[in-house]
Amino acid sequence: MEEILIISNYYPPEKGAAANRIEQLALKLDQNNYKVTVICPLANYPKGVLFPEYKGKFFAKEMMQNITVKRLWIYPSNSKNIFVRIVSIMSFSIGLFFYLVFKKTPKKVIVQSPPLLVSFISVLVLSLKRKKIILNVSDLWPLAAIKLNALSSDSFSHKVSLFLERFIYKNSTLILGQSNEIIAHILSLYPGKRSHLYRNFPDHKIESFELNLIDNQPIKLFYAGLLGVAQGVLEVCEKMDLENLNLEFHIFGDGAEKLQIESYIKDNPKKNIVFHGMLERNELISKLAAFDIALVPLKMRIYGSVPSKIFEYSALGIPILYFGGGEGETIVSNNNLGWVAEVTNFQHLNATIIEISKIDKEQIQIMKQQIFENAKNNFNLDFQIKELIEKEFF
Numbered sequence: 001m002e003e004i005l006i007i008s009n010y011y012p013p014e015k016g017a018a019a020n021r022i023e024q025l026a027l028k029l030d031q032n033n034y035k036v037t038v039i040c041p042l043a044n045y046p047k048g049v050l051f052p053e054y055k056g057k058f059f060a061k062e063m064m065q066n067i068t069v070k071r072l073w074i075y076p077s078n079s080k081n082i083f084v085r086i087v088s089i090m091s092f093s094i095g096l097f098f099y100l101v102f103k104k105t106p107k108k109v110i111v112q113s114p115p116l117l118v119s120f121i122s123v124l125v126l127s128l129k130r131k132k133i134i135l136n137v138s139d140l141w142p143l144a145a146i147k148l149n150a151l152s153s154d155s156f157s158h159k160v161s162l163f164l165e166r167f168i169y170k171n172s173t174l175i176l177g178q179s180n181e182i183i184a185h186i187l188s189l190y191p192g193k194r195s196h197l198y199r200n201f202p203d204h205k206i207e208s209f210e211l212n213l214i215d216n217q218p219i220k221l222f223y224a225g226l227l228g229v230a231q232g233v234l235e236v237c238e239k240m241d242l243e244n245l246n247l248e249f250h251i252f253g254d255g256a257e258k259l260q261i262e263s264y265i266k267d268n269p270k271k272n273i274v275f276h277g278m279l280e281r282n283e284l285i286s287k288l289a290a291f292d293i294a295l296v297p298l299k300m301r302i303y304g305s306v307p308s309k310i311f312e313y314s315a316l317g318i319p320i321l322y323f324g325g326g327e328g329e330t331i332v333s334n335n336n337l338g339w340v341a342e343v344t345n346f347q348h349l350n351a352t353i354i355e356i357s358k359i360d361k362e363q364i365q366i367m368k369q370q371i372f373e374n375a376k377n378n379f380n381l382d383f384q385i386k387e388l389i390e391k392e393f394f
Contacts, residue, residue, distance in 0.1 A: 003106035011040040041074035048078030100125040135172035140304035200308035201381040227255030232299035254278040301325030317372030
C-alpha cells in the first residue's frame with residue numbers, strides 16, 4: 001500500500017469548507033488503497049480557541065476513519081490584529097518545519113495552500129528532501145488578500161507574500177487548482193508547470209432523492225457556513241428586503257459577524273430572518289432537507305475563488321441563489337443550478353428574491369430532482385480522484 005502525506009491548516013473536527021475538503025480528499029485516497037497521514041494544527045477553527053479535547057496538549061496522534069491524523073501545537077487565535085494572526089500561523093509553521101526536517105515522510109506529499117507560510121515551509125523542506133509535492137491551491141493569495149483589504153498593495157507584507165507565492169508554485173512538482181482561474185494564473189507565471197483542475201466535489205453518500213414537500217409554508221432561503229468578512233452575510237441581512245414576501249431567510253453558522261447578525265435580527269423582527277447558530281455537519285445536512293434554496297454570497301468578486309458550497313448543495317439537490325460573481329456564476333448558469341444575482345448589486349438581488357418568492361413549492365421540488373441528478377453525474381468525486389490517479393498526480 002502506497003503512503004501519502006497531506007499537510008493542511010484545517011481538519012475535522014474543525015468546521016468549514018477547508019476542513020471538509022481535505023477530509024474528503026483523505027478519505028477518497030484511503031478508499032483507493034493509499035495509506036494516508038494528515039499533519040495539521042490542534043483543532044481550533046473557527047473560534048481561534050483549542051477544542052476541549054486538545055487543551056493542554058503539544059501534540060496529538062489519532063485515527064479518524066482509517067486516516068492517521070497528527071496534530072501539532074499552535075498558538076490559536078482569530079484576532080483581527082495582524083500581528084497576533086502572524087504569531088498564530090508562525091507557531092504551527094515552526095513546529096511543522098522541525099517535524100518535516102527530522103521525521104520520515106512519504107515520497108508523495110499533498111500541500112494545501114493557502115495559508116502561504118505553511119505551504120512555503122512545507123515546499124521548502126520537501127523540495128530539499130526531493131519529495132513529490134502536489135500543491136492543492138484553493139485560493140489565490142496574496143491576490144485575494146488585496147481584494148479583501150487584508151493586505152495593502154506594494155506594502156512590505158505584500159512583497160513577502162508574492163515571494164512566498166512564486167516560490168511554492170515554482171518548486172512544487174504538480175499543481176491542483178480549485179478553479180480554471182487559479183490554473184490560468186499559475187500557468188501565466190510558470191507556463192510549463194503540470195497542473196489539473198480539482199473541484200471541491202463532496203461525497204454525501206446519497207444515492208436517491210426524496211421529495212420533502214410541505215404545504216402552506218413560505219419558501220425557506222438559507223445560508224450555512226462561516227460568518228466572516230468575505231461572505232458579507234451581515235450586509236445581506238441589512239440590504240435584503242423580505243417584508244411582505246412569501247419567503248424567510250435562515251442563517252446557520254459562526255464567525256466574526258455572528259454577534260452583529262444576532263443583534264441586527266433582534267432589532268429588526270419584521271425582516272423574516274432567523275438565526276440558528278452552528279450545527280454539526282451531519283445534523284445540518286439532515287435539517288437542510290426541510291429548506292428550499294441556498295444563498296451562496298461573496299462580499300465581492302474574488303479572482304480564482306469558487307465557493308465549494310455550489311457543489312455541496314447541488315449534491316443534496318438544493319437550488320442555489322448565487323451572489324458572488326466570477327467563475328461561480330458560470331458554473332451555476334451552465335448547469336442550471338438556480339439563480340445568479342450580480343455580485344454587490346443588492347437591487348438585482350432583491351429583484352431575484354421577489355421572483356423566487358412567487359415560485360410554487362412543487363416547481364422547486366422539480367428543480368431539486370433535476371439538480372440532484374445533474375450533480376450526481378457531473379460533480380462526482382470518485383470519477384475525479386480516479387482520473388487523477390490514472391494521470392499519476394497521486
